[in-house]
Amino acid sequence: MREAVIGRSLEGEAVSAGAGLSFRDVGYSIAGRRLIDGMTVDVPDRGVTVVMGPNGAGKSLFLRLAHGLIHADEGAIRWGDAPVGRSVARDQALVFQTPVLLRRSVAANVDFVLKSRGRASVEMRETLLRRVGLTGFARVAARRLSGGEQQRLQMARALATEPRVLLLDEPTASLDPASTAAIELIVRDVALRGVKVIFVTHDVGQARRLADDVVFLANGRAVEQGAAERFFDAPRSPEADAYLQGKLIL
Template sequence: MSDKLIDIRNYTSSPSAPLLTARGLCFDAGGQRLINKVDLNVAAGRCTVIMGANGSGKSLLLRLLHGLIRPEEGTINWEGQPLDRAGRQQQAMVFQRPVMLRRSVAANLRFALSVRGVRGEERRAREAETLALARLETLKDKPARVLSGGEQQRLAMARALICAPRLLFLDEPTASLDPASSLAIENLIQGARENGTTIVLVTHDAGQARRLGDDLVFLHAGRIAETGPIKRVLDAPRSEAAQAWLGGRLFVPEKTETDSIKNGV
């Protein structure tokens, strides 16, 4: 394995130590405060699930945590140091709608390795291993863009996993997939976990959250309404927002400063 990559098999940090911490994260767009004073610890080796209604800020929060967008306020630390390029290279993200290069399935995987300096025999070995893991061998020469939605999502997972990330962000990776494709993705997530990868998963599927998750963060209107062990929050939510959402009811909060950052509404 290239020395530029972290070999997760040799990763020895305490399983509960926070790998990533966010403090006081705020993000604004269009004159609105969309993420408001979020504090979060992502524990190493665990699967943190983020749930919340449509528009509550889950995707924005993932993008902030992965360093794709900059917060107006607040800090993100990776192993106690400000998140930088080196930290981001140890992370990967799979988006709700997979982004594919206009190349073959195998070339998409090779590209992910080449940008991290993995070449030659090691690249070939990892490519073959990952194609098999994601059950993509028979599709390896096809243009990635002609794959079905489920196949594209498996490729997106494979492309993220091939670099052995220590932290994997997953934004609704099974939304719009059928049960068999969803199961294939869940198996890949489970496999990554067993190899020591820390997972942050956004999902609307409470069953999936129970199957894969350890900790639950419930977002409401850009704020954390509740956090806790997954089973406890799903079975006995304490916040009004989580109770309403999990119970299938609409919860409209009183207007607060969250709703507007300046002289606004």
């Protein structure tokens, strides 16, 4: 495995790719359409990695492949030394763009995940709800919450698994600015606690606010990756440069 320095942690130290997520020549097709095409990318094991790119670039597929929800047709995906799979997935949590909440109360939604990991307790539930700003909503039916509240509940459920890696698939795509700010605050808090965050977004402003490093995808390939500051100041690929200037990428 390549050991090149490709990212940096929250403390600013260089991080080698070998300890994090690596894609090697990964391909994935649906109905003969090649959606991920020979993707090779390394993601450091610390900090917030933002995955950017235009619609159809393969951002959500990248996340699902990394989490093992779908399987690559070719190539290799590894987390450190371990191939992606069920045991690796148990250390991760995925927050979907559209929350899928159980037909239960807010408290029962969190309890469900805590119980599934064998650590249900009222204290843990209350701590999680406090962390996402849903104290006082415990008895409310989850599906009665607003979009932003539902997304925060999904965050609480994800954090209930005590993940080492938190994957987020455009979690603020349809939220108002206040809800977006709340989610970003939670993400920063999670990252500061040492959880690796991989955040998919097409919002350049959000990427600038959150990213320690960036992976830029276009047409199913990783066309650029690197530290956030360098990426936003001087993108190396024409695709990323055009995207940051707000141009259409065809």
